[in-house]
Amino acid sequence: MSEWSEYKTILHSLQEDILVTNTDGTIVKVSEATGKVYDVHADELLGRSVYDLEKEGLFTPLATPMVMESQERVTFVQTVADGKKLLVTGLPVFDDEGELVRVVSYSHDVTELMEIKAGMEEMTIEMERVRDELNRLKQEKEETFIGKSEEMRKVLATANQVAGVDANVLLLGESGVGKTELARRIHEKSSRADGPFIEVNCGAIPDALFEAELFGYEGGSFTGATKGGKKGFAELAHNGTMFLDEIGELSLQNQVKVLKLIQKKSFYPVGGRKEIQSDFRLISATNKELDQAVDHKEFREDLYFRLNVVPITIPPLRERKDDITPLIHTFLDHFTARYKRKRVLSREVMHDLNTYEWRGNVRELINLLERLVVTSPNPVIYPADLPEGYRQRGEAYSKMNNFDETLAETLNRVEKERLERAKEKFRTTTKMAEALGISQPTVVRKLKKYRIK
Incomplete structure (x- = not known):
């Protein structure tokens, strides 16, 4: 067997x-597998x-000029005529004098890998899109x-500040003011946002x-218990936030159990x-x-102080009239989209809702807004569409058209009502004067006139 035939046999046996090319790019040696790759x-x-x-489109780019x-x-990655992708490696071959005389290249088909890479890139782009969408939805949720x-800007500023620490927070306020929503907001802005709420x-x-x-319970620990047991709220809240709503309703006996849980951050399941x-x-x-409730011995003082580390009081809606119109627009848009019914409120209805005590x-x-969107037969909602008790403007009109009183009596009544509302909203006569567009001494004089305290 000649020397070349031996090398040739070895070359073809590698599969x-x-x-191999010379420096001019002429192919001088090639394995049988190369022909299969390029068809x-x-x-x-x-x-x-x-x-x-x-130039004929068999493959591109070339190893020879790159190595030269x-x-x-x-x-590098090379594309062949049928669209396959090859990962090509080119190697220089030098003679005894250090001159480059040959370029050897070999390749591996990476078409599938390239397709996977492209798919991963598309997936990454899609995941980024979904993440942006979730962030947008989260932002919209926060805006609701x-x-x-x-008043509410102060509440939100305190909530945002306390969200960054793990201090116990006690939310105070009437039913319906949004304590649960504020608790969720604090959780979502905290370091525990990825944990459960x-x-x-x-x-x-x-x-x-x-x-x-x-605390949960072990299976068979009491009559009616689930066979396999059940995890309690305390265990489910691990690494997250536990929100105890209406905590003032707890009996003294259960207040003790909550107190111990807060102190130790550990517990025994029932029967465990x-x-x-x-x-x-x-x-x-x-x-x-x-x-x-503490003074009346209805709530434990030690538990109260544990809970009341950072108290946040949410004022009732009647004390923050500036929030009514934005709330109306936000939730009216929400329900019209949800029920696919376009509804708008007339000017009279907007007046009625802004003057209602809520x-x-x-x-x-x-x-109310959900009810109006669902039940109103027409795109524009008028006072007649409001349930009984919400039609404030009609009463106002009837008072204005009451000819049983003189013009002076009507003006005095309206002035007194405005002063009373201003007194409810603003703490000082200076702020009342700014809101009413009159001087502070005039406010003091008129308060005395109408005996408003």
Whole structure:
């Protein structure tokens, strides 16, 4: 066997794509596998110029000029006639005098890998799009907690500040003001945002079942218990936030259990012997005056001080009139989109809703707007579409058209009503004067005139 035939046999036995050119780009040696890669007979490539083959569309780009220019190993992706992708490596071959005389290249089919890469890139782009969409939705969700008034801006500023620490927060305010929504906002802006938000309605759980619901229980620990047991709220809140709503409704006996949980951050499930640790952030809420409940021995003082580290009071809607119109627009848009019914409020209805007292606070406003969107037969909602009790402007008109009183009496009545409302909203006569567009001494004089205290 000649020397060349031996090398040739070795070359073809490798079953690899190997191609050798001289410095002019002429192919001088080629393996049989190379022909299969480029879908030609290997012998047809011998003596051909890689530059001519590139022009014919057999493959591109070329290893030879890259190696000639760099004088070192190069690796790149090459595209062949049928669209396949090859990962090509070109190697320089030097003679004894250090002159580059040959370029050897070999390749591997990476078409599938390139397709996977492209798919991954598309997936990455899609994931970024979804993430941006989630962030947008999250931002929209945050914007539904309206805080346009000065009172609510202060509440939100405190909530944002306390969100960054794990201090216990006690949310105070009437039913329907948005305590649960504010608790969620604090959680979502905290370092525990990726953890669970576990809401516990203390007023809705029967007193006898509270311990089992809070701490969970082992299977068969009491009559009616689930066979495999059940995790309690405390365990579910691990690495997240536990929100104890209506905590003022707890019995003294269950208050002790909550106190111990807060102190130790550990507990035993009902019927269990293994102590479970739970790392959670605590937010509580109540519409009761807990300090008065403490005085009346209805709420434990030690628990009260544990909960009341950072108290945040959400004012009722009637004390933040500036939030009513933004709330109306936000939730009217929400319900028209949800029920696919375009509805707008007439000017008279907007007046009525802005002058209503809203004893049920934001929850009442939301319920009314949903009801109006669902039940109103026409695109424009007029006072006649409002339920009885919400038609404030009609009463105002009837008073204005009451000819049983003189013009002076009507003006005095209106002036007194305006002063009374200003006194409710503003703490000082200076601010009242700014809002009413009169001087501070005039405000003082008129308060005395109408005996408004």
